[in-house]
Amino acid sequence: MENLLITILLTSIPILLAGLGELVTEKSGVLNLGVEGMMLCGAVAALGSVLIFGNPYIGILFGAIAGILISTVFSFFTITLMTNQVATGLGLTIFATALTGLIGEPFVGKTAASLPKLEIIFLSDIPYIGKILFSNDILVYFAIFLIFFIHFGFQNTKIGIIIRAVGDNHDSAHSIGYSVKLVRWISTSFGGMCAGMGGAYIPLALTPHWSEGMTAGKGWIALALVVFSSWMPIRLLIGALIFGGITILQFVAQARGWDVPSQFLNMLPYLATILALALISLKLRHNNYAPACLGKHFLGNK
């Protein structure tokens, strides 16, 4: 049971990281549908750099940088050139899928070093929860830290409030002197960095080698989770755990011989995504959590 819970937690980390990044991006009013593509870039960059330098921590760094770079392409098109965000985001994913296939070709079948586990003294000895919570690799701790960092950032810091202002009403934010485009560029880059790290986590901790399109839809689930969480970081954690849980559950059900068709279980994570979106949209009618300017262009010249 303990091992299962650890597996579920680790499976949800890529979705959680990418989701947290997208949450910040969307809070600033930018809808980036390229999460899946950015994750793939992070994954291939991480694996490639680990194969070259041999150190998994360098993999995290390169994953993050790759995410930022590819998100900059998106920012340039949508924020500077003001192209359609939905189309550009989809294009980014399609482009990145093919690009990473090309870059990753020499890495197929190569094994990279995994992130080491860091046990926190005393805490990891607590029975039951110690092993699950305090004996993980650095990105798990980082993801948990990021939840609280973003939560308090939006509530209590000036920068957080500026991002929210830009996302909710870019004209007012502009009129009191904030650079809407700059804030959006930075938020989108932050989203790219997180997606890159989320992607990097897959080859660095889950499956220690590259295969084309290895994110397998995790980016889309992360996107749905942002809506599911109604733009609240702590709810995002719960959502990510549910999705991680369902992904693992389909295998557990088979291993234990439950009489459910495996194809049906394969479908569950996506079914849950659709259900979550339907429920949220029902709720949204009464209580609008979405950033008001989400997906809208800012036409001002600054």
Next chain:
Amino acid sequence: MYKNFLKIITFLSILVSPFLFTSAYAKTKVGFVYLTTPGDHGWTYAHELGKQMVKKEFGNDVEISIVENVPEGPDATRVIRELAKQGNQIIFTTSFGYMEPTLKVAKEFPNVKFEHMTGYKRTKNVATGNIRFYEGRYVQGVVAGLMTKTNKIGYIGAYPISEVIMGINAFAQGLRSVNKKATISVIWANTWYDPVKEADAAKVHIAEGADILAQHTDSPAMLQIAEKNGALGFGQSTDMGAFAPKAQLFASVNNWGPYYIKKIKQLKDGKWNTGGGPDHWAGNTWGGLSTNMLTLSNFSNMPTDVAKKAQAAHDEIKSGKLKIFAGPLKTNDGKEIIGAGKTLDDGALWGMNYYLEGVTGKVPK
């Protein structure tokens, strides 16, 4: 007029030139369709090694074209048709999911010979090639039964088709020949190759208490997870020891080369056929340990007495002394398949849609 005449001559000579060349050099054009890039491990790499043996055997007498990374489905039809159009005389399609595409294109090109791995449908110009993978899996079962401490074996299957199921059942027969208490639980990945899914399935097996893992999928992900978690397992298609030096017990290694060479020789001699029987079995290839189409890599990470027993099982299968599916056989819900003294024939193996004793759960419908 003179100009036009020149044009026509040039055009005709271009049209005719390929035929001139082929007759001059008597090159046999051979096509291969690969599911993935060959890389350096697994299913497609084993085919790549076979192709290299063909190159070595025939040298300049063959001209080989390969298409890599062909998804199973409509794309495969397009690729196979293209290879046939380019004048390949024999085309090897190397994945189960190419079965319908191969048959479809074979109808359009009755003069081209097709060799499909590892399907069960044949026509006048479509033969099949396959390896008796299950023979290796019996030996895996013997080793697993002797090595397991938890008596739980985790098995990762690709699709619930008879080829995979007969492998699971052969594994169970080997397992129960040495250890009646151990059981196999099966997780279907519903894919031949998806390292992320295979890794997830392996993690779940280990979390559920399995200490020996077996796979009928193609990536080394399962072994890598076993290595990380102190479990043991078996490699697939090629030796995967490099991925998991402390976890791989041994690998069943596919050796396609002799089959390719045999069929290309037959074609060159004008003797290529798919046999005469209703199933055309005679002209189709299904080789195992005895014909070296299946070999086992070195036994490792096990005590010598286990290795000896594994070697003994291997030798007895190879010599034909040991019949893997010899009666009495019972399904895992107690139904008798055959009684003592009888043995399942090849046709019965392809009809397997049940688990034998030792496997838990039910075959998905």
